Amino acid sequence: MGFLIGLLNGLFGAGGGIVAVAAFQKIGMTNKQSHATAVAVMIFLSAVSGFLYWYHGYVSVSDVLPYLPGGIAGGIFGGWLLPKIPDFWLKKIFSLFILYAAIRLFFK
Amino acid sequence: MDSLSAASWLFSSIIAFVSAVIASMGIGGGAVLLLFLTVFAGTSLEQAQGMNLLFFLPTGATALLFHRKSGLLQxxxxxxxxxxxxxxxxxxxxxxxxxxxxxxxxxxxxxxxxxxxxxxxxxxxxxxxxxxxxxxxxxx
Known part of the structure; x- marks a missing residue:
């Protein structure tokens, strides 16, 4: 399953995390455990693909710096919010993002 | 950063914040940041995807500390x-x-x-x- 998630990520650059959440739910994790664990998996895989992007010269670290203060504040807020948000809303928001990813991929 | 005015820095910080909240809850990767970079900031798709990946490393890691603390992380x-x-x-x-x-x-x-x-x-x-x-x- 992990192999498939990595494959999707490398091939399409999107959707790996979505499949990870769905897969973790299938093997018995709760909704929130699936989301939290998917973040961990995606960090690991993003580090590898991010390195490849950087190595090929598509991006430099200084491009990202202006976005980091807001991003880290958002990370703190998201980390605080996940255990508190009702599952109902987590699922609804998640499904909208899946649909958005589908549309984006379709017109790629 | 020099090329960014204070207003656009504030706007991109808000985008970064929203994008990070969503990404750190395992919802939508970098959909928000990618959209902003490619549509509004005029960044090429390859660069935007690369920026999104690098952006996620410190922001996701920060959230992960919280996820671990709350016992959600498997x-x-x-x-x-x-x-x-x-x-x-x-x-x-x-x-x-x-x-x-x-x-x-x-x-x-x-x-x-x-x-x-x-x-x-x-x-x-x-x-x-x-x-x-x-x-x-x-x-x-």
Whole structure:
């Protein structure tokens, strides 16, 4: 399953995390455990693909710096919010993002 | 950073914040940041995707500290998934450069469309507020 998630990520650059959440739910994790664990998996895989992007010269670290203060504040807020948000809303928001990813991929 | 005015810095910080909140809850990767970079900031798709990946490392790691503390993180299952994913990423990147991936992308898009609609209209999930209303209705 992990192999498939990595494959999707490398091939399409999107959707790996979505499949990870769905897969973790299938093997018995709760909704929130699936989301939290998917973040961990995606960090690991993003580090590898991010390195490849950087190595090929598509991006430099200084491009990202202006976005980091807001991003880290958002990370703190998201980390605080996940255990508190009702599952109902987590699922609804998640499904909208899946649909958005589908549309984006379709017109790629 | 010099090229960014104070106003646009503030705006991009807000975008970064929103994007990070969503990404750190495992919802939508970098959909918000990617959209902003490619549509509004005029960044090329490759650069935007690379920026998004690098952006996610410190922001996701910050959130992960919280997820670990709240006990939601399933370390063992996550680790095995991540390790298996590694050869998958390399194969995927390699395949992407070889295959005419337009058809594959569309197939995967259809699958995501199905998954999204299924999640959106999943049964057995009630709006907690509505449930509360139902209870108060029973009580009356």
């Amino acid at each position: 370390v063992k299952k996550g680790a095995s998934c991540g390790l298996w994913g590694l050869p998958g990423v390399f194969l995927g990147v390699w395949l992407a450069s070889r295959l005419e991936s337009a058809v594959l992308s569309k197939l995967f898009a259809v699958f995501l469309l199905y998954l999204g609609l299924k999640t959106l209209f999943a049964k057995g999930e009630k709006n907690p507020r509505k449930k509360a209303d139902a209870f108060s209705g029973d009580a009356q």
